[in-house]
Amino acid sequence: MKYYLTLIGAAILGLSACSQKTDQTPPASQSASPAASAATPAATASAPAASSSPAASNAAAGNCSLTVEANDTMKYNTGEIAISKACKSFDITLKNTGTLPKTAMGHDLVIAKAADVDAIVSDGASAGANNHFLKAGDTRVLAHTPLIGPGEEAGIRIDPAQLSAGDYEFFCSFPGHLANMRGKIKLVD
Ligand SMILES: [Cu+2]
Known part of the structure; x- marks a missing residue:
């Protein structure tokens, strides 16, 4: 109990x-x-x-394309172009924001292996503005815009997979511009 x-x-x-x-x-x-x-x-x-x-x-929206400006001070507005490997294609638009005539201050944007750049420019110097100061059929050139004058723009489309073969640079082939208008292409994840 x-x-x-x-x-x-x-x-x-x-x-x-x-x-x-x-x-x-x-x-x-x-x-x-x-x-x-x-x-x-x-x-x-x-x-x-x-x-x-x-x-x-x-x-997805912005990294597979880029606008690069070139101006009368003989400069691009960037020293490097980063390209994502994930992009199926990459569009670069070159915009000439200057006012000087094309014959005096034209610009283009050429892409080639860093080791070939100097030779491409010296070989192209005599080709003339109509040929964008590039030797006809230069196979060292991966891609290039036409030479453009003030207020103009032009684009190129590249396949990022092509860039894995080596160190690539972008540059202007207008005579005398290479020293100031040259940058690295950086392939990123
Ligand atoms: Cu230039």
């Missing part, structure tokens, strides 16, 4: 302990706080995902 009462007492104690637990705010907030901290890793996990997705959409 005494044992039975003890059991009931224990049961009552257990019940009251139980109801105390549910009624008490601290345990409740304690149980909510692990939930909140469990939600925090989820939030931080989704944050990089969110920040990487605009980058991915940027790549």
Whole structure:
């Protein structure tokens, strides 16, 4: 009998302990706080995902094309063109923002292996503006825009896969411009 009462007492104690637990705010907030901290890793996990997705959409929207400007001070507005390997094709638009006539300050954008650039330019110097100062059928030239004058623009499309064969550069073949108008093509992931 005494044992039975003890059991009931224990049961009552257990019940009251139980109801105390549910009624008490601290345990409740304690149980909510692990939930909140469990939600925090989820939030931080989704944050990089969110920040990487605009980058991915940027790549899709803008990284497979680029506009390069050339001006009367004999300069491109960039010293490097980064091309993503993920691009099926890459469009480069050259824009001549100058005002000087094409015969005095024309520009083009030629892409070739770095090791070939000097020879391409010296071989092309006598070819004349009508031939974009490039030797006819120069196979060392991967791609080139026409020589353009003030306010004009021209584009080329290249296959990034072609650039994996070596170090490529972009440059202007107009006589005398190479020293100032030459940059690296960088193939990136
Ligand atoms: Cu030029």
